[in-house]
Amino acid sequence: MAKMYYEKDCELSYLDGKKIAIIGYGSQGHAHALNLKDSGCDVCVGLREGSKSWAKAEQAGLKVMTVAEAAKWGDIVMILINDEVQAEVYKKDIAPYMTEGKALAFAHGFNIRYQQIVPPAGVDVFMAAPKGPGHTVRSTYVNGKGVPCLVAVEQNATGNAYKIALAYIAGIGGARAGVMETTFHDETETDLFGEQCVLCGGVVDLMKCGFETLVEAGYEPENAYFECIHEMKLIVDLINKGGVAAMNYSISDTAEFGEYVSGPRVLPYEETKKNMRKVLDDIQDGTFAGKWIAENKNGRCFFNSKRANLKKHQMEIVGEELRKNMIWGGDKDLDTASN
């Protein structure tokens, strides 16, 4: 059994007197900074000069400095910039200030697992990895709940790294939901696997296939969107609340029968698992990490063309229109216009 921690196991007082520098103000950055501030911590945000997020963070009542100033100021330096730029920014603006006794923190282990960042021996290195999107880390915190987190310690120079990591996770609200102890190694591999095979890669392709099949067969795109995309969340919410049993309890018996009959037809079980195993092999042996690092060095041609094509996909265009006209007008927190 994995070791689990909850609020009763976390002492927020381990953050007393500690200055916390959050580097980056994107999905995770804004959530960590605001949740920690609301938990009574001394927080600043470190951003590049000219950052579009600078005014946003200040308007939210946060101290903002350059990345180097924040790294110098902070006792805990949490790196919440994109994985692919972390090594470069770390080397230039953070490493010079990682003096003995400080803590370097991550929300995902990519750069430690694949040795892109090698911290000095005298600092604590811990992970507070929410198992959910940053915007949800913020919205659940505001609603008195939290997103489950993984905790890991790569270096325990002060002897207090676990206590500090758990306090940090309590500060962002994660301990309200549960904290599982793991390693940087395992978090990195399982997180990459989950997002590629199931949560993002798997789900998006499944929805896209469903949408296209209905539209190509002559049904209205709006119907295909409601059926294969909008309803996905409503169904997954039931699984999230009470497991597959709760979904099966709420859906019709007709749907449950179809689940058993047609699920294995669209997703041939053993073949899919074999393919997933290959994806996992690439993650474990560093092939995927190497590809992602090379893609960034080479100007992100593949990534950018995929992103542009997706934006033009009918399911995205139809969905945007339908969401705009829902009475609540979509989710204002998720401004994707800048992407």
Ligand SMILES: NC(=O)C1=CN([C@@H]2O[C@H](COP(=O)(O)OP(=O)(O)OC[C@H]3O[C@@H](n4cnc5c(N)ncnc54)[C@H](OP(=O)(O)O)[C@@H]3O)[C@@H](O)[C@H]2O)C=CC1
């Ligand atoms: N997205 C998520 O929900 C999750 C992310 N994580 C991890 O959290 C970390 C942050 O990811 P995420 O929140 O998605 O990141 P985002 O892409 O949402 O935000 C990135 C932030 O980094 C800043 N930034 C980008 N490049 C630079 C640079 N060269 N110098 C200085 N600042 C820079 C951006 O600045 P600007 O505002 O100026 O553009 C922005 O504020 C990653 O390690 C990721 O794996 C872990 C769990 C879930």
Ligand SMILES: CC[C@](O)(C(C)=O)C(=O)O
């Ligand atoms: C599922 C994607 C994720 O791992 C996350 C939100 O947990 C990420 O890297 O953003």
Ligand SMILES: [Mg+2]
């Ligand atoms: Mg991830």
Ligand SMILES: [Mg+2]
């Ligand atoms: Mg994740």
